[in-house]
Amino acid sequence: MSEKKEYKVIGTRPIRHDGVDKVTGRALYGADFQIAGLLHGRVLRSPHAHARIVSIDTSRAEAYPGVKGIVTAQDLPDPADKVADLGEGAVNLKYLCDNILARDKVLYKGHAVAAVAATSPHIAEEACTLIDVAYEVLPPVLEVRQAMEPDAPLLHENLKTTSLGETADEPSNVASHLQYKKGAPEKGFAEADVVIEREFVTGTVHQGYIEPHNATALYNPDGHLTIWCSTQGAFTVREQVAEILQYPISKIKVVPMEIGGGFGGKISVYIKPVAALLAMKTGKPVKVLMNRTDVFEGTGPTPASYIRVKMGATKAGKVTAAEAYLAFEAGAYPGSPVGPGAMCIFAPYNIENVLIDGYDVVVNKPKTAPYRAPGATNAAFGSETILDELAERLEIDPLEIRLMNGAKEGDRRADGPIYPRIGYIETVEAAKQHPHYAAPNGKKHHGRGVASGFWFNIGLESSVTINVNVDGTINLVEGSTDIGGTRASIAMQAAEVLGIPAESVNPSVVDTNSVGYTAVTGGSRTTYATGYAAYEAAQDVKRQMIARAAKLWEVDEANVQFADGEFSCINGKEEQISFRDLCARLGETGGPVVGSGTVNPGGAGGAFATHVVDVEVDEETGKVEILRYTATQDAGKAIHPSYVEGQIQGGVVQGIGWALNEEYIYDAEGTMTNASFLDYRMPTCLDLPMIDTVIVEVPNPGHPYGVRGVGEVPIIPPPAAIANAIYDAVGIRMTELPMSPERLLKAIGTI
Amino acid sequence: MKSFEFFEPTTLAEASRMFTQEHAQLLAGGTDLIIGMKAYTETPQAVISLQKIPGLAGIATDADNGITIGAMTKAREVELSEDIQQHHTALAEGAAEIGSIQIRNLATIGGNIAHASPAADTVAGLLVADAQVDIASAGGERTVPIEALFTGPGQTVLAPGEIITAFRLPRATAGSHYIKHKIREVMDLAFIGVAAAVDMDDATITDARIGLAAVAPTPIRAIEAENLLKGNSLSDVLLAEAGEAAAAACSPISDLRCSAEHRRQMVDVLTRRTVQEAVARA
Secondary structure (H helix, E strand, C coil): CCCCCCCCCCCCCCCCCCHHHHHCCCCCEHHHCCCCCCEEEEEEECCCCCEEEEEEECHHHHCCCCEEEEEEHHHCCCHHHHHHHHCCHHHHHHHHHHHHCCCCEECCCCCEEEEEEECCHHHHHHHHCCCEEEEEECCCCCCHHHHHCCCCCCCCCCCEEEECCEEEEEECCEEEEEEEEECCHHHHHHHCCEEEEEEEEECCECCCCCCCCEEEEEECCCCCEEEEECCCCHHHHHHHHHHHHCCCHHHEEEEECECCCCCCCCCCCCCHHHHHHHHHHHCCCEEEECCHHHHHHHCCCECCEEEEEEEEECCCCCEEEEEEEEEEEEECCCCCCHHHHHHHCCCCECCCEEEEEEEEEECCCCCCCCCCCCCHHHHHHHHHHHHHHHHHHCCCCHHHHHHHHECCCCCECCCCCECCCCCHHHHHHHHHHCHHHHCCCCCCCEEEEEEEEEECCCCCCEEEEEEECCCCCEEEEECCCCCCCHHHHHHHHHHHHHCCCHHHEEEEECCCCCCCCCCCCCCCCHHHHHHHHHHHHHHHHHHHHHHHHHHHHCCCHHHEEEECCEEEECCCCCCEEEHHHHHCCCHHHCCCCEEEEEECCCCCCCEEEEEEEEEEECCCCCCEEEEEEEEEEECCCCCCHHHHHHHHHHHHHHHHHHHHCCCCCECCCCCECCCCCCCCCCCCHHHCCCEEEEEECCCCCCCCCCCCCCCCHHHCCHHHHHHHHHHHHHCCCCCECCCCHHHHHHHHCCC | CCCCEEECCCCHHHHHHHHCCCCEEEECCCCCHHHHHHCCCCCCCEEEECCCCCCCCCEEECCCCCEEEECCCEHHHHHHCHHHHHHCHHHHHHHHCCCCHHHHCCCEHHHHHHCCCCCCCCHHHHHHCCCEEEEEECCEEEEEEHHHCEEECCEECCCCCCEEEEEEECCCCCEEEEEEECCCCCCCCCCEEEEEEEEEECCEEEEEEEEEECCCCCCEECHHHHHHHCCCECCHHHHHHHHHHHHHHCCCCCCCCCCHHHHHHHHHHHHHHHHHHHHHHC
């Protein structure tokens, strides 16, 4: 893949296909959905962080005028009945179901316990206040280290730690322990001249997508269930709803509406099965909307964590050993992203001796959900800060130490995989050569920091169908929710194959009955995998079109060549026809052409990023201002550079929010006291400078155009880079996120 | 939102009579009330809009540079008023800190004050402008100085049926400044707010007023600090003393936004910074 390829469409910046719809406000989101006879649903949520449900009495609410139906966990299939069918799976099913509507216990403030369908949203809301739930309040466990204590209150009486394949005898809040080991860490540390070890704590943060969750369900008497909703993956909604309701997939149709952000938080279902239950119970379509408080309290944030990192290096700067202890809060049910955190923590470096232990721990907070490179940001905050300190102690430039230890093709990651061609070194070089890194940085209280990040990216299944139109355009049908401009980036890959402009492709994201199985928009996979499927579908179209040209010219298919949007005859006859003109002759040559492509590619190709940030610290107020930010990233091949830049900038902004201000603030009873965008402070565009981006292109051998996923990795470096910049500015190592003004002042010692 | 009755009176007297009933709330811009109603923290049975009553909005400047601001004047109008920007800069800056432009196009200065949040963005500016608050009811009219209006968080001296009609700023100040301690540039609440206004005779501070928001159950003046400044010229020592005195004057709470300790420390820092800037502007 060394030669530079010339592309016509790829690498250009066409206007996105859904752009006009979105800027004119015409795009239809889930909350916009209307249908005759619509009822409105509202979920009653637990006021307690940990309590046993003694009884639920819905009679007063049922009698309230306008109320049409009420559901509780009693309306869900009882997973206890499924043990015979599902074995171990029944436990997971119980967790899944209990998170939708609590059965025996509520495990976090905001946990759903019942839902009402009524003729207006206000009546539904009012009726919720008339449902009498008797709780036996239990002490909550709100922090990972506290939850790991042997005498901590238990969330699940039957949860026993699975440690490296063995299950413990006694119940615990520790769901699992994983370990990755490479080489001989003790020997590695013995070889080191400098060893640094520190503890880190990170807060619970939310994805903060602007659009709250929504779902409208319609149940037909023939048993067909339709759900219109905002989701990162219509097919995963179908799977989860089928699982939770124990209902056949073939009878569920999920229609994805436009999505107002997800960042991983719109993969798990919450109100979708509830809307379905209410629709089944009332026989009417039911719409359920969350408000912002519901979103904060009732959907998955990304975990708070406690992390210990130890790294050692020789005087020359060679990192000889690294150890990490990662304890992640899973929330109410097992399943934190401690695994990905463990996979990513030392991944940018080729370190001979590594030991990583990860713990998945339940606490009385909402069950965590993915958030952009889940787990990796927490982990990198530790490792990238320690590496900075090593560089400082060894008097080596922080980018230089990264170059000296940077991972390359053929190196093995601690969790096993051997890297194919990767572009980590190139991102560090790009940062080093950027004018930002050479700019003066000597002012008092100004500081510069750098950090790197890795995200492995995923492949998974995607399907694309292409219908060729007689006017030379194509309709591209796909199942990937378009969050960040993927209609364009997918369409462009098909356009490149067929030699037509991006504007000649009409991409549609369709429902689960109308396209082949497609996995979620997540794992930075969409431009990679669904783009790959579009490439394959376009190749299918190309093959069929070649056959049509051959038929037209009465020659063998082998004699037809296709290049630059033109079919030509290479043997004998002097024939030529453009893609467009051939499209007009499909009828006479055998009928319409429909191409299809399905993939489940294995070579997603990891993504690396290196960031440089300048900050100014106000030593009197503790406020940190971001003065300049430069992010370099290996995109493999940037299909639409604007959207790659947008992904990088968006990730950086979220990382900055996480670094400086965002966190769930809990009181002693386990109530989140800042469950609104007023007091959960995400940065606005006025809080930040323009984020400079540098796209590095080291093609991914696992994709026809070399694409690597780009969406997630840019969120990883910011907290560590900013912590390193704060250190450079005021000489204080921050080890707790967020690095809020008061926390920073305390560390500086002015409070 | 609980169901409620909605009224749109066209005279103050009518509004005042309606407002004497229990569980009634006045609607000015609605940017606090409606949010509270949606969150069930406000559950009025009657909502009385002031929007159809003529004469409650607008900014008027008299010959002596005294300024009257109608209670229904939008925050955005206060922010953009050239007279207020010139003579009461701290108030214009405070108005400009409320929410976003969209919110300021709805929110009124009367509502910002009548809501009686100790953190209201216009209150510190009104305090240092020595604002007088005109109040009307079916029974008559009265005027109270702004610092006497508040009795606690969300509490005022307003009796049932009494409605704020205007704020009168009696005279121009030579230089003033407002600093809001916040996390975000926009769309944020004041962790604390500090305004300072000074009049100068050459390098001597002849009069000084310091208003503090979100550091006590009500907005307050830092009288000790003001007295330290009066009759003196600015120095680092004087600033430090004034900052300490202002910090000593407050009785902040700890909440999710920050601790009492942090608030007190910020009062010190920001008093120094606002006074310095106010003097520079005078």
